Amino acid sequence: MLTMRTLLLDSTFFPVRIINWQKAMILLLTGRAEVVTEYDDKKIRSTSQSFSLPKILRLYNRHNTQRQVKFTRLNVYLRDDYTCQYCTKSFAFKELTFDHVIPVSKGGKTTWKNIVTCCKKCNSKKGAKTLKESGFQLMKPPKKPGWSATMCLRIKENDPSEWFMWLPN
Incomplete structure:
Protein backbone atom coordinates (compact mmCIF):
# COMPACT_ATOMS: atom_id res chain seq x y z
CA MET A 1 0.00 0.00 0.00
CA GLN A 68 -1.67 29.79 13.07
CA VAL A 69 -0.21 27.01 15.13
CA LYS A 70 -2.71 24.56 16.63
CA PHE A 71 -2.56 24.17 20.38
CA THR A 72 -1.37 20.60 20.92
CA ARG A 73 0.90 18.87 23.41
CA LEU A 74 3.51 18.25 20.71
CA ASN A 75 3.48 21.91 19.65
CA VAL A 76 3.96 23.04 23.26
CA TYR A 77 6.98 20.70 23.50
CA LEU A 78 8.33 22.00 20.18
CA ARG A 79 7.87 25.62 21.28
CA ASP A 80 9.78 24.89 24.49
CA ASP A 81 12.38 22.75 22.67
CA TYR A 82 11.56 19.64 24.77
CA THR A 83 13.00 21.47 27.78
CA CYS A 84 11.44 21.62 31.24
CA GLN A 85 10.71 25.28 31.83
CA TYR A 86 11.50 24.89 35.55
CA CYS A 87 14.67 22.77 35.86
CA THR A 88 15.91 23.68 32.31
CA LYS A 89 16.82 20.07 31.43
CA SER A 90 15.96 18.51 28.06
CA PHE A 91 13.86 15.36 27.92
CA ALA A 92 12.36 12.88 25.46
CA PHE A 93 8.69 13.29 24.53
CA LYS A 94 7.52 10.44 26.78
CA GLU A 95 9.33 11.90 29.80
CA LEU A 96 7.47 15.23 29.58
CA THR A 97 4.14 16.62 30.70
CA PHE A 98 2.78 20.08 30.47
CA ASP A 99 2.02 22.31 33.40
CA HIS A 100 -0.50 25.07 33.99
CA VAL A 101 1.59 28.02 35.27
CA ILE A 102 -1.54 29.31 37.03
CA PRO A 103 -3.17 26.07 38.22
CA VAL A 104 -6.66 25.22 36.94
CA SER A 105 -7.82 25.09 40.56
CA LYS A 106 -6.86 28.77 40.82
CA GLY A 107 -8.54 29.87 37.61
CA GLY A 108 -5.78 29.05 35.13
CA LYS A 109 -6.80 28.21 31.57
CA THR A 110 -5.36 25.77 29.07
CA THR A 111 -3.88 28.33 26.69
CA TRP A 112 -0.54 29.06 25.04
CA LYS A 113 0.18 31.73 27.67
CA ASN A 114 -0.49 29.46 30.66
CA ILE A 115 0.97 26.10 29.59
CA VAL A 116 4.66 25.16 29.68
CA THR A 117 6.66 22.01 29.06
CA CYS A 118 7.52 20.35 32.34
CA CYS A 119 9.33 17.20 33.41
CA LYS A 120 7.37 14.76 35.55
CA LYS A 121 9.52 15.41 38.63
CA CYS A 122 9.01 19.20 38.54
CA ASN A 123 5.32 18.83 37.75
CA SER A 124 4.90 16.58 40.77
CA LYS A 125 6.80 19.04 43.01
CA LYS A 126 4.82 22.06 41.78
CA GLY A 127 1.43 20.36 41.92
CA ALA A 128 -1.44 22.85 42.15
CA LYS A 129 0.74 25.67 43.50
CA THR A 130 1.46 29.02 41.90
CA LEU A 131 5.03 29.89 40.96
CA LYS A 132 5.37 31.96 44.12
CA GLU A 133 4.00 29.18 46.34
CA SER A 134 6.25 26.56 44.74
CA GLY A 135 9.39 28.71 44.58
CA PHE A 136 9.79 27.80 40.89
CA GLN A 137 10.86 30.24 38.20
CA LEU A 138 10.11 29.96 34.50
CA MET A 139 12.94 29.67 32.02
CA LYS A 140 10.97 32.03 29.75
CA PRO A 141 7.39 33.30 29.77
CA PRO A 142 5.06 31.14 27.65
CA LYS A 143 3.54 32.70 24.54
CA LYS A 144 1.74 31.66 21.40
CA PRO A 145 4.34 30.72 18.79
CA GLY A 146 4.35 32.06 15.26
CA TRP A 147 3.74 29.84 12.25
Whole structure:
Protein backbone atom coordinates (compact mmCIF):
# COMPACT_ATOMS: atom_id res chain seq x y z
CA MET A 1 0.00 0.00 0.00
CA LEU A 2 1.26 3.46 -0.88
CA THR A 3 1.94 5.94 1.91
CA MET A 4 3.18 8.71 -0.34
CA ARG A 5 2.59 12.27 0.73
CA THR A 6 2.31 15.49 -1.26
CA LEU A 7 3.28 19.02 -0.23
CA LEU A 8 0.40 21.36 -1.05
CA LEU A 9 1.21 24.99 -1.89
CA ASP A 10 -1.29 27.81 -2.18
CA SER A 11 -1.60 29.93 -5.33
CA THR A 12 1.30 32.12 -4.11
CA PHE A 13 3.54 29.06 -3.61
CA PHE A 14 3.31 29.23 0.20
CA PRO A 15 3.17 25.79 1.89
CA VAL A 16 -0.33 25.01 3.14
CA ARG A 17 -0.18 21.42 4.36
CA ILE A 18 0.91 17.91 3.58
CA ILE A 19 -1.77 15.67 2.10
CA ASN A 20 -2.04 11.99 1.22
CA TRP A 21 -1.68 10.82 -2.38
CA GLN A 22 -5.42 10.18 -2.73
CA LYS A 23 -6.31 13.80 -1.88
CA ALA A 24 -3.52 14.99 -4.18
CA MET A 25 -4.94 12.99 -7.09
CA ILE A 26 -8.46 14.34 -6.44
CA LEU A 27 -7.17 17.95 -6.50
CA LEU A 28 -5.21 17.26 -9.67
CA LEU A 29 -7.94 15.37 -11.55
CA THR A 30 -10.65 17.88 -10.64
CA GLY A 31 -8.53 20.73 -12.00
CA ARG A 32 -8.03 22.51 -8.68
CA ALA A 33 -4.24 22.15 -8.62
CA GLU A 34 -1.23 21.78 -10.87
CA VAL A 35 1.84 19.59 -10.48
CA VAL A 36 5.01 21.42 -9.47
CA THR A 37 7.07 18.24 -9.29
CA GLU A 38 6.28 14.53 -9.21
CA TYR A 39 7.75 11.25 -8.01
CA ASP A 40 9.72 9.61 -10.83
CA ASP A 41 9.13 6.07 -9.69
CA LYS A 42 5.58 6.17 -8.30
CA LYS A 43 2.65 5.61 -10.66
CA ILE A 44 -1.09 5.23 -10.24
CA ARG A 45 -2.84 3.24 -12.95
CA SER A 46 -6.46 2.97 -13.93
CA THR A 47 -7.77 0.65 -16.61
CA SER A 48 -7.01 3.24 -19.28
CA GLN A 49 -4.51 5.76 -17.83
CA SER A 50 -1.31 6.05 -15.84
CA PHE A 51 -0.38 9.00 -13.61
CA SER A 52 2.80 9.94 -11.80
CA LEU A 53 2.18 10.77 -8.14
CA PRO A 54 2.72 14.46 -7.37
CA LYS A 55 5.44 15.40 -4.84
CA ILE A 56 4.33 19.03 -4.81
CA LEU A 57 1.03 20.54 -5.94
CA ARG A 58 0.04 24.19 -6.27
CA LEU A 59 -3.59 25.21 -5.83
CA TYR A 60 -5.01 27.40 -8.61
CA ASN A 61 -7.50 29.30 -6.51
CA ARG A 62 -6.68 31.51 -3.60
CA HIS A 63 -6.55 29.47 -0.43
CA ASN A 64 -7.19 30.99 2.96
CA THR A 65 -3.98 29.72 4.50
CA GLN A 66 -4.27 29.32 8.22
CA ARG A 67 -0.93 30.55 9.47
CA GLN A 68 -1.67 29.79 13.07
CA VAL A 69 -0.21 27.01 15.13
CA LYS A 70 -2.71 24.56 16.63
CA PHE A 71 -2.56 24.17 20.38
CA THR A 72 -1.37 20.60 20.92
CA ARG A 73 0.90 18.87 23.41
CA LEU A 74 3.51 18.25 20.71
CA ASN A 75 3.48 21.91 19.65
CA VAL A 76 3.96 23.04 23.26
CA TYR A 77 6.98 20.70 23.50
CA LEU A 78 8.33 22.00 20.18
CA ARG A 79 7.87 25.62 21.28
CA ASP A 80 9.78 24.89 24.49
CA ASP A 81 12.38 22.75 22.67
CA TYR A 82 11.56 19.64 24.77
CA THR A 83 13.00 21.47 27.78
CA CYS A 84 11.44 21.62 31.24
CA GLN A 85 10.71 25.28 31.83
CA TYR A 86 11.50 24.89 35.55
CA CYS A 87 14.67 22.77 35.86
CA THR A 88 15.91 23.68 32.31
CA LYS A 89 16.82 20.07 31.43
CA SER A 90 15.96 18.51 28.06
CA PHE A 91 13.86 15.36 27.92
CA ALA A 92 12.36 12.88 25.46
CA PHE A 93 8.69 13.29 24.53
CA LYS A 94 7.52 10.44 26.78
CA GLU A 95 9.33 11.90 29.80
CA LEU A 96 7.47 15.23 29.58
CA THR A 97 4.14 16.62 30.70
CA PHE A 98 2.78 20.08 30.47
CA ASP A 99 2.02 22.31 33.40
CA HIS A 100 -0.50 25.07 33.99
CA VAL A 101 1.59 28.02 35.27
CA ILE A 102 -1.54 29.31 37.03
CA PRO A 103 -3.17 26.07 38.22
CA VAL A 104 -6.66 25.22 36.94
CA SER A 105 -7.82 25.09 40.56
CA LYS A 106 -6.86 28.77 40.82
CA GLY A 107 -8.54 29.87 37.61
CA GLY A 108 -5.78 29.05 35.13
CA LYS A 109 -6.80 28.21 31.57
CA THR A 110 -5.36 25.77 29.07
CA THR A 111 -3.88 28.33 26.69
CA TRP A 112 -0.54 29.06 25.04
CA LYS A 113 0.18 31.73 27.67
CA ASN A 114 -0.49 29.46 30.66
CA ILE A 115 0.97 26.10 29.59
CA VAL A 116 4.66 25.16 29.68
CA THR A 117 6.66 22.01 29.06
CA CYS A 118 7.52 20.35 32.34
CA CYS A 119 9.33 17.20 33.41
CA LYS A 120 7.37 14.76 35.55
CA LYS A 121 9.52 15.41 38.63
CA CYS A 122 9.01 19.20 38.54
CA ASN A 123 5.32 18.83 37.75
CA SER A 124 4.90 16.58 40.77
CA LYS A 125 6.80 19.04 43.01
CA LYS A 126 4.82 22.06 41.78
CA GLY A 127 1.43 20.36 41.92
CA ALA A 128 -1.44 22.85 42.15
CA LYS A 129 0.74 25.67 43.50
CA THR A 130 1.46 29.02 41.90
CA LEU A 131 5.03 29.89 40.96
CA LYS A 132 5.37 31.96 44.12
CA GLU A 133 4.00 29.18 46.34
CA SER A 134 6.25 26.56 44.74
CA GLY A 135 9.39 28.71 44.58
CA PHE A 136 9.79 27.80 40.89
CA GLN A 137 10.86 30.24 38.20
CA LEU A 138 10.11 29.96 34.50
CA MET A 139 12.94 29.67 32.02
CA LYS A 140 10.97 32.03 29.75
CA PRO A 141 7.39 33.30 29.77
CA PRO A 142 5.06 31.14 27.65
CA LYS A 143 3.54 32.70 24.54
CA LYS A 144 1.74 31.66 21.40
CA PRO A 145 4.34 30.72 18.79
CA GLY A 146 4.35 32.06 15.26
CA TRP A 147 3.74 29.84 12.25
CA SER A 148 6.59 27.46 11.50
CA ALA A 149 6.95 24.60 9.07
CA THR A 150 8.08 22.33 11.91
CA MET A 151 4.91 22.87 13.91
CA CYS A 152 2.40 23.04 11.08
CA LEU A 153 3.60 20.67 8.37
CA ARG A 154 5.18 17.77 10.27
CA ILE A 155 7.91 17.04 7.76
CA LYS A 156 9.39 13.57 8.17
CA GLU A 157 12.94 12.40 7.64
CA ASN A 158 12.06 10.40 4.52
CA ASP A 159 10.03 13.17 2.82
CA PRO A 160 11.42 14.51 -0.48
CA SER A 161 14.37 16.89 -0.21
CA GLU A 162 12.68 19.22 -2.75
CA TRP A 163 10.12 20.16 -0.12
CA PHE A 164 12.69 22.04 1.94
CA MET A 165 13.26 24.71 -0.72
CA TRP A 166 9.57 25.74 -0.34
CA LEU A 167 9.69 26.14 3.43
CA PRO A 168 10.18 29.58 4.96
CA ASN A 169 13.14 29.90 7.30
